[in-house]
Amino acid sequence: MNETVEQIQDWYRNERELSNYSIIDVEDKLKYLAEKGLIWILKDMKDINELEKIVIDSFLNKYRANQVYDNLNDFRNLQPSNKASTKKPPLLSPKPTSQQKTMKKTLKIRDVKKFDGYLKAKELEEKIIEICKTFPSYDGNIIDQIGRSAESIKKRIAMGEQIYIGEKFYQYSIAIGSAKETSSWLQISLGQGYISQEQYDELDNQVTQIVAILTKTLVNIKDKEGKGMDLPSPYTPKVKGFDAYEQALLLVEKVYGMTRRREFWGEKGLQKEMIKYATSCVANISESHQLYVLVKFRFFNDALQALDGLDSMLHMSVNKQIVTGEGIADIRKLRESIRNILMKRLGNISKEKDS
Template identity: 65%
Template sequence: MNQVVEQIQGWYRNERELSNYSIMDVGDKLKYLAEKGLIWILKDMKDNTEFEKIVIDSFLNKYRANQVYDNLNAHFDLKPSNQTPQPNSYEIPQKDLHFQDKKQQFLEIRDVKKFSGYQKAKELEEKIFDLCRNFPSYEYNIVDQIGRSANSIKKSIEIAEQIYVREKFKNYSDAIGSAKETSAWLEISVKQQYISQNQFEELDNLVKQVVSILTRTMSNIIKKEGEEKELPNPYTPDVRNFTAYEEALILVEKVYEMTSVQEFRKEKDIVYRMRKYATSCVANIAEAHQLYILKKFSFFNEALMALSRVDSLLQTCLTRQIVTEKAITEIKKLIVTIRKILLKTMGNMSKQK
């Protein structure tokens, strides 16, 4: 890859993390690169979120005539800048392009298998895989998703064992999000009586232990490296204190209850999709409770999309006279309530720096 391309991608990743994934700051950086003709360089970055992909495509289309693909060194001055960058008016500082040269950015790599957080995550994954063997055959969506989320915790912790502080935080954040998602699937499972209360409490406690270990590890890194201003607060809120999450769990129960009646016995596809989207709403709300604002925004947006799909399927059921308007009144009220809470939360997040 062209050296300048690598430098610009590295600069953007650094800027993104320094802003704690603030939507407004990330948007400013993307617009700046679009105006300078460099936005195309970010398009194929594998770690782009869905939000970034949408914004990059939008700016690439709007500023397509600005893009420069050849002889980048001749077109752009990458000299160091001692001034604080301002949106749409700064040059890319060389010191930021080589941010990994900062001494405090390097950590010692250890054997991840000896890390207690990894050990707990591995234990959790094994117990969940064993537990899922007893789920009803028709609940392959829950079995698949809870298995994926449990595996993702372990994988993210493995990837986090590297020298870069910010990359460690990013992957720990992903692991925490997956842990909270796993807990959500467990809560759905116990409410549907696929697992016992004791099984739920045992596995949920393991999830909490993983999150606690990762949080404590990040907190210690901040204290040791002295980067409080550059790294996100490692403490995440309890999703069970978030009203939208509790309402979404009720939505799942109501959807399961409604689709269990005789009228739905011949509508297996609708039943599957409605339950899938209702449970997806819960899982995405849970996974949004991690460190970075951009990631939170992305998962809340996925939850909104899942709500819209449930709403659309309800209309299909009405049209085909599978249900009556009265039968879905409570579910529709829940959808409206959850949507309002999520939109308000996202609005408040977009104002944060």
Template identity: 60%
Template structure:
């Protein structure tokens, strides 16, 4: 590999570590490389995330005409890292790169031998089997969502088995969020009597076990290999103790109840929208309970957007004379209560140092 190419790739890896693998933060770095004709260097980088690949391909397409492929050794030097640990081609610096520092890297293991992966795989398999008995009209909604979130747990654990500590925290955070979302879909399924109480308890216990395993792993890494890195706390709050979550589940119950009325029988699209918006609200609240504040804020905001969409659909049902405004009073009160709690929490997050 061209030494300059390797230098740029190593510099980018280091920048990624500094910014906690946040695509929002490293996006400017990618744009800068694209403008200078060097984004192509990252095209075949093996350890990039899906989000990174999307951004890299976007900038490569946008700035394709200015990409420089020859005489790289004569180009300007790579700018220094914000952490003052940028990798340079000098022999002395290679010994000191964070990527080769044992305190900042992990030994890669076979994810399929990891107990947490095995648990996540078994959970996904049982959910797939369980979903075969769901009503056909839920195939594109609850079934699709719960299978997606369950698959995400396993997938993120597998991606997380790599050398980079911050990326492991990032992938495990997504896995934990997906696990909590899976639990939310299980609770929605129980509420609609698609599954039994015993089935719910068995699968929800498996979800808790996976979260516990991931949390313990991250805690050990933070205490040992992660010393000197500003890593987030691996301990996440229990979403079931969050008042807005219970109210969101109750909101789902009420939306399903009202949309089963005879007046809605000819309004399939409206019914589908209302149910998807209500369940999206509870799913996003659940997924928000993970490691990073920025992600928590984003999922809370997505939950607010779902509430806004639900409000619009409810207004449409009133305008069409399908249901009266008075009969929706309980739903409106729940929706406002959830919105107020989420808004207050988002305000607190904004006042804290971003995670």
């Protein structure tokens, strides 16, 4: 059975390489494995990327009843792929798709250090590192998270400088999500008085410019080199103005205000956790506004988990008699409103994903 598992994993690696690591073709192959009841075999692979993990988990949940855990040797008799592996004969062979040919289109690699989007991202990261030196040391959460998200923009732009069109779209999608997350941390910092309105406007404007440059680049690629390919829309919706986002910012303000009261002075751990969950909700909502449906699904789901974590901390604060149920009623009401909006949006995304 272990040998069969290894062969199925080798088949997937082979097919993934032949499709130039296109997320479109990879998703087709993962769906095929899920329908056959073998998607669970890929869960332990160490060489799958973040997006593959999301797709695998999604298909595993959807086709959980199909999964086959016994008599795997039966799959040795499946028709081999027309594209032979150099390692072992592939066990499975979904029919080649029309996308498989178009995804072979490639791009010329340029010097990323001369790309305006990269230069602006590098400058933004440097400015944020410098401005974080003025933040209060006790709020390490914001310092760590805003630094990480700013670094991710630059890092993902650099990783997107490669020949594969599908992978470039994926890396730029993460960069756009990280940019929007960075903007949310800036907005939280403004709300807490860590930065001035002028500083916020300057840095947030630079974030907007980076997103615009990346979007324009992807639009040009889709219209030219990527013509005829099944690529996602390069345009992403604005986060500001989205009800759940605006309410989550208000939730953060209320949690900060509550945990700064005298009653929480001896509960630093609880205070830290409540702030972490509240701010994580905002960050995940903002980061969900990127290109791929499954990635959006993941970040909205993470925002919901953050709300659940906050609810657990609220219960603990009541049980410890730090606050009363009445004293946190407005926070619970706001949390529930955000949750309802996100659940509705997740339902819409699920319909989009299954269509």
